[in-house]
Amino acid sequence: MRSRHILIPFVVSLVLAPLASALAWTTGGASSGNSVLKWLFAATVLIEILALIEATAARKLFSPTDPGYLTWTLIVSFLVVRLIAELRLITLTFDFVQVPPDINTASTGLFFYVVWLRYLYTLSDVLFVGALAAAIRSYKMTGLKFGLMRRDAFYILLVLAVPSITYLYRSNLGSAGLINLDNYIATYRLVAVLVGGAIAALCLVVRRYASQMGGGAIARVWNAVVIAGIARDASFLTLAMISRPWRGVAEFGEQYLLWVFAGCWLLAARYQQEVVPTARKSSVLAQTQTTVPG
Amino acid sequence: MVHRTLTQYLSPMLGEATAVNLLKHYCVRMKINPEDITATDLPDLATSMRPMLAVWLGSAGAARVSEEIAQMGRGAAVK
Numbered sequence: 001m002r003s004r005h006i007l008i009p010f011v012v013s014l015v016l017a018p019l020a021s022a023l024a025w026t027t028g029g030a031s032s033g034n035s036v037l038k039w040l041f042a043a044t045v046l047i048e049i050l051a052l053i054e055a056t057a058a059r060k061l062f063s064p065t066d067p068g069y070l071t072w073t074l075i076v077s078f079l080v081v082r083l084i085a086e087l088r089l090i091t092l093t094f095d096f097v098q099v100p101p102d103i104n105t106a107s108t109g110l111f112f113y114v115v116w117l118r119y120l121y122t123l124s125d126v127l128f129v130g131a132l133a134a135a136i137r138s139y140k141m142t143g144l145k146f147g148l149m150r151r152d153a154f155y156i157l158l159v160l161a162v163p164s165i166t167y168l169y170r171s172n173l174g175s176a177g178l179i180n181l182d183n184y185i186a187t188y189r190l191v192a193v194l195v196g197g198a199i200a201a202l203c204l205v206v207r208r209y210a211s212q213m214g215g216g217a218i219a220r221v222w223n224a225v226v227i228a229g230i231a232r233d234a235s236f237l238t239l240a241m242i243s244r245p246w247r248g249v250a251e252f253g254e255q256y257l258l259w260v261f262a263g264c265w266l267l268a269a270r271y272q273q274e275v276v277p278t279a280r281k282s283s284v285l286a287q288t289q290t291t292v293p294g
Numbered sequence: 295m296v297h298r299t300l301t302q303y304l305s306p307m308l309g310e311a312t313a314v315n316l317l318k319h320y321c322v323r324m325k326i327n328p329e330d331i332t333a334t335d336l337p338d339l340a341t342s343m344r345p346m347l348a349v350w351l352g353s354a355g356a357a358r359v360s361e362e363i364a365q366m367g368r369g370a371a372v373k
Contacts, residue, residue, distance in 0.1 A: 061351070061352040061354065062353070063352065063353040063354070065353070066348050066352050066353055067349050068349065068351075069352075138349050141349055142346050142349050142350075143319065144312065144316065144319060144346075145315065212311060212312075213308060213309030213311055213312040214305075214309040214310035214312060214313075214314075215305070215310060216305060216306060216308050216309030216310070216313075217307050217308075218309065218312075219309050275307055275350070275355065276307060276351055276358060276359060
């Protein structure tokens with residue numbers, strides 16, 4: 001599977017998904033809109049499984065002594081933990097696990113499953129932070145001049161403001177989402193958006209370094225990771241800011257951004273494997289051997 | 295000329311700016327002017343660049359790219 005075979009359907013899906021949601025809402029009302037949302041979530045999980053497979057393959061390109069090995073090990077761990085969290089959410093979204101209307105009346109096991117296991121997402125995000133930090137360290141290890149610009153400080157402050165804005169709108173956090181089983185979700189979302197702010201800030205650093213490479217396949221890998229990180233953070237902001245006036249739009253917006261997140265991870269893992277492509281490499285070699293003077 | 299060819303070879307992977315900086319960095323280490331690189335310098339240049347290439351490409355990818363750069367030099371030397 002080449003990256004272009006992923007990129008084109010992915011871009012098409014970015015157009016089709018909102019159209020499908022709008023059509024469902026117009027023709028079938030909220031229940032149809034919610035069905036589209038659930039299926040978009042299921043498709044997102046499927047893409048995350050593929051992203052994990054591709055990230056595992058990308059990790060194999062590095063030997064344990066390579067700096068990239070740590071980065072991709074953290075990425076694979078992040079995707080594994082996130083996938084476990086997503087499978088939990090699938091059981092709740094599609095009612096494979098029955099939850100009483102008041103979660104406080106549930107058994108200890110069910111309470112743990114519903115309320116505490118959602119922090120697996122937070123754990124996965126912490127691993128994402130680790131992966132980004134390892135990537136930044138790798139850039140620095142090259143000894144080449146990668147550095148931040150003054151305006152980056154402003155952008156970083158801006159993304160770090162996202163948790164503060166979300167905090168201000170915290171009363172909206174418990175009111176929307178794919179499933180609403182308990183009142184503890186607002187606290188989780190505040191924690192998540194805080195870690196998300198750290199992810200977004202580190203993404204800006206990686207983005208700056210990638211832009212200083214002047215294009216190329218490596219920059220493409222990290223640009224895709226950066227879009228994934230920003231989309232993850234933006235999903236919480238969307239939910240927090242517009243769920244009160246436009247609940248349906250906010251719920252779809254959150255899931256749509258997570259779809260972007262999953263798609264970008266799949267692309268990033270695929271791009272990493274295509275950095276040294278065999279076919280192009282041979283032709284370049286043939287060409288250069290005719291042009292290098294002796 | 296060799297400098298330009300090498301930059302063209304590395305740019306699709308590392309980006310043009312990184313390719314140029316990488317060559318400058320290793321030319322300084324080898325005490326040669328980037329513009330004065332000859333085909334006979336390529337095997338040494340390839341060996342010294344390998345650890346840095348491994349950061350982004352992994353050891354196996356870096357070995358392949360480094361070997362190809364060395365081959366450019368050997369191929370040109372044979373001609």
